[in-house]
Amino acid sequence: MNQQAATPRTAIPQRIATDVLVIGAGSGGLSTAAGAVQMGADVVLLEDGLMGGDCLNYGCVPSKALLASAKHAHAMTAGAPFGVEPVEPEVDYARAMGHVEETIRTIAPVDSEERFRGLGVTVIRERGRFTAPDTVQAGPHTITARRIVIATGSSPLVPPIPGLDTVPFLTNETLWKLRERPGRLLIVGGGPIGMEMAQAHRRLGSEVTVIEGGKALGKDDPELAAVVLERLRAEGVGIEEEAKVAEVSGPEGAITVTAEDGRAFEGTHLLIAVGRSANVQDLGLEEGRVEYSPRGIEVGDDLRSVSNRRVYAVGDVAGRLQFTHVAGYHSGVVIRSILFGLPSKARQGHIPWATYTDPELAQVGLTEAEARQKHPGRVEVARFPFDENDRAVAEGATAGLVKVMVVKGRPVGASIVGRDAGNLIGVWALAISAGLKMSQVAGMVAPYPTLGEASKRAAGAYFSPRLFENAAVKRAVRLVQRFRP
Ligand SMILES: Cc1cc2nc3c(=O)[nH]c(=O)nc-3n(C[C@H](O)[C@H](O)[C@H](O)COP(=O)(O)OP(=O)(O)OC[C@H]3O[C@@H](n4cnc5c(N)ncnc54)[C@H](O)[C@@H]3O)c2cc1C
Numbered sequence: 001m002n003q004q005a006a007t008p009r010t011a012i013p014q015r016i017a018t019d020v021l022v023i024g025a026g027s028g029g030l031s032t033a034a035g036a037v038q039m040g041a042d043v044v045l046l047e048d049g050l051m052g053g054d055c056l057n058y059g060c061v062p063s064k065a066l067l068a069s070a071k072h073a074h075a076m077t078a079g080a081p082f083g084v085e086p087v088e089p090e091v092d093y094a095r096a097m098g099h100v101e102e103t104i105r106t107i108a109p110v111d112s113e114e115r116f117r118g119l120g121v122t123v124i125r126e127r128g129r130f131t132a133p134d135t136v137q138a139g140p141h142t143i144t145a146r147r148i149v150i151a152t153g154s155s156p157l158v159p160p161i162p163g164l165d166t167v168p169f170l171t172n173e174t175l176w177k178l179r180e181r182p183g184r185l186l187i188v189g190g191g192p193i194g195m196e197m198a199q200a201h202r203r204l205g206s207e208v209t210v211i212e213g214g215k216a217l218g219k220d221d222p223e224l225a226a227v228v229l230e231r232l233r234a235e236g237v238g239i240e241e242e243a244k245v246a247e248v249s250g251p252e253g254a255i256t257v258t259a260e261d262g263r264a265f266e267g268t269h270l271l272i273a274v275g276r277s278a279n280v281q282d283l284g285l286e287e288g289r290v291e292y293s294p295r296g297i298e299v300g301d302d303l304r305s306v307s308n309r310r311v312y313a314v315g316d317v318a319g320r321l322q323f324t325h326v327a328g329y330h331s332g333v334v335i336r337s338i339l340f341g342l343p344s345k346a347r348q349g350h351i352p353w354a355t356y357t358d359p360e361l362a363q364v365g366l367t368e369a370e371a372r373q374k375h376p377g378r379v380e381v382a383r384f385p386f387d388e389n390d391r392a393v394a395e396g397a398t399a400g401l402v403k404v405m406v407v408k409g410r411p412v413g414a415s416i417v418g419r420d421a422g423n424l425i426g427v428w429a430l431a432i433s434a435g436l437k438m439s440q441v442a443g444m445v446a447p448y449p450t451l452g453e454a455s456k457r458a459a460g461a462y463f464s465p466r467l468f469e470n471a472a473v474k475r476a477v478r479l480v481q482r483f484r485p
């Protein structure tokens with residue numbers, strides 16, 4: 001899969017002094033390197049694995065490609081209400097994985113060594129390790145840098161579950177190598193990885209059970225997460241909540257997962273999706289005098305190491321939200337500081353995220369529970385259900401809801417479940433980041449008939465009681481009408 005050859009590095013000197021050294025060529029490192037070099041800095045970029053990191057090779061891209069195959073399979077079974085006779089799809093799992101591979105191959109040139117060398121970045125395909133606070137060793141190269149950006153990402157967390165050292169299991173790094181469809185897939189962890197892969201595999205014909213220690217999709221609003229869980233269960237995904245795994249056992253093909261309360265689940269394959277661990281190991285962080293914890297590099301809101309001011313961290317290793325768009329946002333924050341010496345801070349309240357199940361689940365800012373805790377007695381919640389949206393009705397996509405948390409006329413959070421929620425959350429991400437008022441979103445004209453109208457209508461729902469159930473408004477209208485010719 002995605003074989004990337006390292007270009008010969010004969011032309012690269014062994015001792016290098018540079019303005020900016022970036023360690024890791026994933027979403028965060030690539031954005032930082034591209035931004036810095038295009039603004040005139042000397043940049044060296046280190047990568048000892050695949051260019052593009054997790055998102056391209058093991059994360060966002062392969063998962064969305066497999067979900068796309070699954071969507072096609074599902075559509076063949078779901079046409080009856082539209083007058084299209086359902087048929088049982090013949091799924092070729094190896095070809096679905098071929099689509100995954102092809103998608104990565106198509107996108108890979110954008111993240112490639114050739115492209116970055118073309119931009120003027122010195123790309124070195126070696127592992128970086130601090131040997132001093134301003135120096136990193138990468139194979140035969142000793143690199144001294146004015147500023148060093150750690151963008152080493154994260155790896156699948158493998159919890160210390162008894163038995164896991166002997167039982168064969170998959171992670172997001174190995175799943176894409178499968179060519180035979182798992183017969184019965186057990187997934188430990190009901191976060192976004194677990195739920196996206198559960199639906200993809202169910203729709204492609206596997207039996208799937210998700211074993212979740214707490215609540216599935218527990219980082220999202222439970223009212224909206226319930227809509228996703230109901231759909232997945234209706235499609236045949238087993239979702240076992242409050243089932244913390246105590247033990248795993250058995251050989252490939254006959255694996256048993258046992259929960260602390262004694263529930264036992266049997267499957268042919270096991271996928272572990274219980275979160276991420278920051279890549280802080282074997283980086284020489286002690287020699288670099290860079291403080292860290294298992295969560296990541298210890299940085300302030302300026303994303304600068306608290307212990308070594310020439311070092312920054314971006315993306316998953318910065319110990320904050322772990323998304324590709326966050327890694328990209330971080331790179332903008334550190335570039336401003338590194339290249340121009342300007343004060344720059346990473347905020348979190350305006351960052352959206354989405355889980356790409358069908359229906360999708362998206363969030364920006366505070367959930368209802370968080371908003372009520374942060375602004376007690378001051379939160380109003382505006383809602384608009386998809387079953388009142390004409391486009392959703394026409395498409396049979398009525399399971400959905402827009403929910404907006406409002407304090408003093410401004411949105412502080414929005415949650416959306418339903419078709420295309422990941423796209424729809426964009427307008428609320430803009431509203432929150434720009435500090436817009438609900439009146440400005442309500443005043444937007446959305447094309448008819450689109451799902452996007454649901455956001456405008458949610459904003460309208462915030463004003464409805466104020467306008468339509470307001471005696472003062474009614475009196476004013478009657479007065480004006482009396483004096484009009
Ligand atoms: C299954 C899955 C699905 C996901 N889906 C989405 C999604 O839909 N949307 C979304 O926004 N996010 C998604 N994510 C999260 C997203 O992939 C990460 O947040 C993103 O990749 C983080 O980028 P990064 O640059 O911090 O790290 P990475 O992309 O992990 O890049 C780090 C790079 O550093 C390299 N490296 C590490 N140590 C060294 C070293 N010492 N020297 C040299 N190189 C080194 C690694 O080889 C790697 O290439 C998903 C993640 C997974 C696992």
Ligand SMILES: NC(=O)c1ccc[n+]([C@@H]2O[C@H](COP(=O)([O-])OP(=O)(O)OC[C@H]3O[C@@H](n4cnc5c(N)ncnc54)[C@H](O)[C@@H]3O)[C@@H](O)[C@H]2O)c1
Binds near residue numbers: 217
């Ligand atoms: N659509 C997206 O943007 C997307 C998709 C996939 C991943 N990601 C990123 O990757 C990160 C990691 O995803 P994830 O799903 O692995 O992690 P997660 O932390 O979001 O979810 C892991 C789940 O595993 C459960 N768990 C932990 N230990 C357990 C045990 N012993 N037994 C049973 N359940 C257990 C937790 O309760 C939790 O619900 C996400 O937080 C997100 O940042 C994003």
